Each structure stands twice: as structure tokens, then as C-alpha cells.
Amino acid sequence: MDLDRIDFALLRLLRKNARMPNKALAERVGIAPSTALERVRRLREARAIEGYHAEIAPAAVGIGLQALVAVRLARHSRELVDGFHDHLLRLPEVLAFYHLAGADDFLVHVGVRDAEHLRDFALTAFTERPEVAHIETRLIFEFRRNPELPVYRRAEA
Structure with missing residues (x-):
């Protein structure tokens, strides 16, 4: 899978906070919410995102x-x-x-x-x-x- 700067920015943001709302992701990266949603879906399907977890004390x-x-x-x-x-x-x-x-x-x-x-x-x-x-x-x-x-x-x- 070829990743562009938007994909890398989304991955960095999700690494820091996997619960960041889609609207906030889109705003931080400078794309439409629908585009952010589609890109994150594509990153999951391509296994660039392998999962999400909660950091438990x-x-x-x-x-x-x-x-x-x-x-x-x-x-x-x-x-x-x-x-x-x-x-x-x-x-x-x-x-x-x-x-x-x-x-x-x-x-x-x-x-x-x-x-x-x-x-x-x-x-x-x-x-x-x-x-x-x-x-x-x-x-x-x-x-x-x-x-x-x-x-x-x-x-x-």
C-alpha cells in the first residue's frame, strides 16, 4: 500500500489518540470528514492499522x-x-x-x-x-x- 502525507498524518494522530473523533481528525489533517473516514477505513483494510487498544493503569x-x-x-x-x-x-x-x-x-x-x-x-x-x-x-x-x-x-x- 502506498501511503501519502495525509495517511501518515492520520496514523500519527491515531497513534496518539485512537479515540479522536473523525471530525477532529479531518480538521487536524485539513481534509473533509468523509475523506478522513474513507482513508481510515482503507488503512484498516490494508492492515496499516492493525487494531486499537486502551492503555489500562x-x-x-x-x-x-x-x-x-x-x-x-x-x-x-x-x-x-x-x-x-x-x-x-x-x-x-x-x-x-x-x-x-x-x-x-x-x-x-x-x-x-x-x-x-x-x-x-x-x-x-x-x-x-x-x-x-x-x-x-x-x-x-x-x-x-x-x-x-x-x-x-x-x-x-
Whole structure:
């Protein structure tokens, strides 16, 4: 999909506030509301916009501690990697994860109640799995998502 400067402007605005009303989007970008609506629909259909989410305060849902867990697999095969990936998707404590190149294979962002919950979760979710060779846990003191969107493609004319 070729994106122009209007598309990039819409994506930036929606990244900062996915609930921005269509009329406000149109005004900020300098297009008609019907044009903004059609462009956002087209961006969704082309999967330039993959979804919308609400940023939830962790404490509001009982998350008192967050951590990043680096996971190293014992062996690498499509079956083991895909199986571990699917395992992570089934764990409610997993907020996000990254499949990596380098010394560690996965970096897993978890949200738990407290240190005891983290210990029990790490033992059950990672160390008891035969494909896991090593884990290393780092506590998160603060998490902020950058609302800015880096754009590395040029807008089409």
C-alpha cells in the first residue's frame, strides 16, 4: 500500500489518540470528514492499522509488579519456537513478548500481583518447560509507551 502525507498524518494522530473523533481528525489533517473516514477505513483494510487498544493503569486491575523475562531455549526448531510462542499467548500474565535474535530467544513482559506471584509464575510458566534452558528476570520500575510514530517510508506524492 502506498501511503501519502495525509495517511501518515492520520496514523500519527491515531497513534496518539485512537479515540479522536473523525471530525477532529479531518480538521487536524485539513481534509473533509468523509475523506478522513474513507482513508481510515482503507488503512484498516490494508492492515496499516492493525487494531486499537486502551492503555489500562496496571494498578487498576491488580498488577503490582511488572518484569521483563529473558528466555533462552535449549534447542531451536520451528516446532519448539512455535510451541513456546503459543504457550506465551495462553498466559494471562504475559502482557507482550518479543521473539529475538541473539543470546536470548524471547523477551517476555509480564504483569503480576507481587514478588511471590512473579516467582511462582516464572517457575510454572518457564522453568518447568523442557524447551527452556535459562531465564533471567528484570523488574520494571516504570513503563511508558511512546505515542510518537517514527516513519521511515517516504510519502507518495
